[in-house]
Amino acid sequence: xxxxxxxxxxxxxxxxxxxxxxxxxxxxxxxxxxxxxxxxxxxxxxxxxxxxxxxxxxxxxxxxxxxxxxxxxxxxxxxxxxxxxxxxxxxxxxxxxxxxxxxxxxxxxxxxxxxxxxxxxxxxxxxxxxxxxxxxxxxxxxxxxxxxxxxxxxxxxxxxxxxxxxxxxxxxxxxxxxxxxxxxxxxxxxxxxxxxxxxxxxxxxxxxxxxxxxxxxxxxxxxxxxxxxxxxxxxxxxxxxxxxxxxxxxxxxxxxxxxxxxxxxxxxxxxxxxxxxxxxxxxxxxxxxxxxxxxxxxxxxxxx
Amino acid sequence: xxxxxxxxxxxxxxxxxxxxxxxxxxxxxxxxxxxxxxxxxxxxxxxxxxxxxxxxxxxxxxxxxxxxxxxxxxxxxxxxxxxxxxxxxxxxxxxxxxxxxxxxxxxxxxxxxxxxxxxxxxxxxxxxxxxxxxxxxxxxxxxxxxxxxxxxxxxxxxxxxxxxxxxxxxxxxxxxxxxxxxxxxxxxxxxxxxxxxxxxxxxxxxxxxxxxxxxxxxxxxxxxxxxxxxxxxxxxxxxxxxxxxxxxxxxxxxxxxxxxxxxxxxxxxxxxxxxxxxxxxxxxxxxxxxxxxxxxxxxxxxxx
Numbered sequence: 158x159x160x161x162x163x164x165x166x167x168x169x170x171x172x173x174x175x176x177x178x179x180x181x182x183x184x185x186x187x188x189x190x191x192x193x194x195x196x197x198x199x200x201x202x203x204x205x206x207x208x209x210x211x212x213x214x215x216x217x218x219x220x221x222x223x224x225x226x227x228x229x230x231x232x233x234x235x236x237x238x239x240x241x242x243x244x245x246x247x248x249x250x251x252x253x254x255x256x257x258x259x260x261x262x263x264x265x266x267x268x269x270x271x272x273x274x275x276x277x278x279x280x281x282x283x284x285x286x287x288x289x290x291x292x293x294x295x296x297x298x299x300x301x302x303x304x305x306x307x308x309x310x311x312x313x314x315x316x317x318x319x320x321x322x323x324x325x326x327x328x329x330x331x332x333x334x335x336x337x338x339x340x341x342x343x344x345x346x347x348x349x350x351x352x353x354x355x356x357x358x359x360x361x362x363x364x365x366x367x368x369x370x371x372x373x374x375x376x377x378x379x380x381x382x383x384x385x386x387x388x389x390x391x392x393x394x395x396x397x398x399x400x401x402x403x404x405x406x407x408x409x410x411x412x413x414x415x416x417x418x419x420x421x422x423x424x425x426x427x428x429x430x431x432x433x434x435x436x437x438x439x440x441x442x443x444x445x446x447x448x449x450x451x452x453x454x455x456x457x458x459x460x461x
Numbered sequence: 462x463x464x465x466x467x468x469x470x471x472x473x474x475x476x477x478x479x480x481x482x483x484x485x486x487x488x489x490x491x492x493x494x495x496x497x498x499x500x501x502x503x504x505x506x507x508x509x510x511x512x513x514x515x516x517x518x519x520x521x522x523x524x525x526x527x528x529x530x531x532x533x534x535x536x537x538x539x540x541x542x543x544x545x546x547x548x549x550x551x552x553x554x555x556x557x558x559x560x561x562x563x564x565x566x567x568x569x570x571x572x573x574x575x576x577x578x579x580x581x582x583x584x585x586x587x588x589x590x591x592x593x594x595x596x597x598x599x600x601x602x603x604x605x606x607x608x609x610x611x612x613x614x615x616x617x618x619x620x621x622x623x624x625x626x627x628x629x630x631x632x633x634x635x636x637x638x639x640x641x642x643x644x645x646x647x648x649x650x651x652x653x654x655x656x657x658x659x660x661x662x663x664x665x666x667x668x669x670x671x672x673x674x675x676x677x678x679x680x681x682x683x684x685x686x687x688x689x690x691x692x693x694x695x696x697x698x699x700x701x702x703x704x705x706x707x708x709x710x711x712x713x714x715x716x717x718x719x720x721x722x723x724x725x726x727x728x729x730x731x732x733x734x735x736x737x738x739x740x741x742x743x744x745x746x747x748x749x750x751x752x753x754x755x756x757x758x759x760x761x762x763x764x765x
Binding site for chain 2: 195258
């Protein structure tokens with residue numbers, strides 16, 4: 158069974174790990190690149206790294222980077238007059254040096270990502286949503302537009318936002334294999350990532366929303382538990398953009414795209430309230446920080 | 462006494478350490494930037510780093526980088542499909558990340574270098590020869606032009622060369638303070654660096670050779686010992702460029718620039734043979750790998 162999953166960072170990566178644990182699933186991941194940036198001159202792709210590190214079972218507990226990484230470079234860098242709010246562990250830095258060196262030598266981000274997945278022993282086909290630069294930017298009422306990393310890492314996503322845009326998305330093409338992976342899948346899953354910040358940048362790329370429209374079956378997984386995300390600002394972002402609270406907000410964010418939406422059992426009460434939607438709603442246990450729970454959820458999704 | 466020294470990497474840096482050890486000397490270093498390159502996307506300035514690390518008494522024994530540095534990043538990077546012949550230790554990498562980040566934020570290389578020297582507790586005024594990019598390239602009879610780092614590090618300078626050029630030098634200006642440091646010095650020293658590869662790139666910058674012509678006194682220090690350098694390809698490069706062997710080659714490389722040339726006591730025999738030159742020749746012990754020897758040589762230079 159061919160499954161293609163759209164993914165941001167932590168939540169989406171955990172669902173990917175669950176899906177990758179099912180023998181019957183041939184899995185492709187289409188990963189957000191709107192969080193990509195240039196930090197200290199290095200091309201960082203935080204969501205691709207989180208997906209690959211999680212699939213390799215080496216992800217850091219803090220929501221980025223690698224488990225048990227050392228910190229020699231950042232400790233030295235702190236002595237210089239430079240903001241070092243973007244932390245990169247030593248082994249994680251090697252990933253970013255490889256990516257930067259190869260992009261500068263003419264490789265595409267897809268080629269870099271395929272090589273990176275191989276180095277980490279990851280079998281899943283990990284596809285950047287695009288090889289072209291797309292930058293998610295958020296608007297703060299008092300400050301104007303900020304880059305995603307400034308908002309998310311430096312400000313720790315504590316500041317309310319009232320708009321979001323995907324700079325460059327209009328000119329970006331889907332990476333090779335992305336459209337085929339969506340059209341050819343028996344099921345497309347939109348992972349439990351932040352809809353406006355992690356999934357909309359993927360959908361902003363010319364042709365991807367259309368391909369989803371032609372997909373056999375599109376199943377969303379809500380990132381909310383009792384109306385709130387486990388971490389990250391999904392509820393605040395939905396609110397700031399004027400979307401409804403809770404499950405209704407997720408349905409609005411994915412308006413016209415979903416055949417089914419899976420919510421956590423804690424949000425089962427929302428199912429009745431959202432009875433007006435065409436989308437089929439299901440409640441399943443969606444807390445998947447533990448790999449076993451992720452595999453269990455993946456098995457239930459595949460069995461739907 | 463104001464002393465300004467032109468310097469490449471190891472040999473020049475050691476003489477700088479000696480000069481910096483003299484209380485009566487107010488020292489400025491004008492450092493070669495022709496070895497600068499972009500490696501793994503990072504702006505590397507090997508000679509500036511060697512000068513600052515040596516002045517801080519933290520230089521690596523291998524001729525680059527820092528003593529007792531760790532190697533977490535490079536060990537991880539080796540797992541990727543990428544040539545990793547350019548090694549950068551972890552703490553050295555922080556220097557390069559700082560430089561890259563600040564250059565990208567609009568700082569000049571001079572500003573970066575001043576901040577870097579302060580972080581390493583270096584009092585000497587360390588000036589890049591230019592804030593503009595200059596790239597030393599060497600010509601191989603069979604292969605054409607190679608970047609300096611490819612020739613020097615990847616090929617380990619084992620390949621004969623027959624020409625050298627300084628790409629961008631024609632468009633480069635001296636960094637702020639360089640001309641003043643040369644004109645205002647009581648003595649300008651050209652350190653025991655490779656003349657064509659480390660000093661010519663400095664001299665290729667518009668105005669620097671002229672400033673030397675107007676300097677009070679210019680003293681060269683030969684990098685040769687019995688006609689050969691301690692390390693590096695200085696003798697081979699002089700030969701490949703058609704210059705004479707030994708002291709005569711150094712004199713030819715600095716034709717018209719020097720008031721005096723200091724050679725090692727091992728090359729004292731050359732003094733008679735080169736009696737046709739206008740340059741005043743002196744023999745002194747110039748083996749300065751040990752800091753005490755460097756201070757002793759510096760004291761003799763200053764007393765000349």
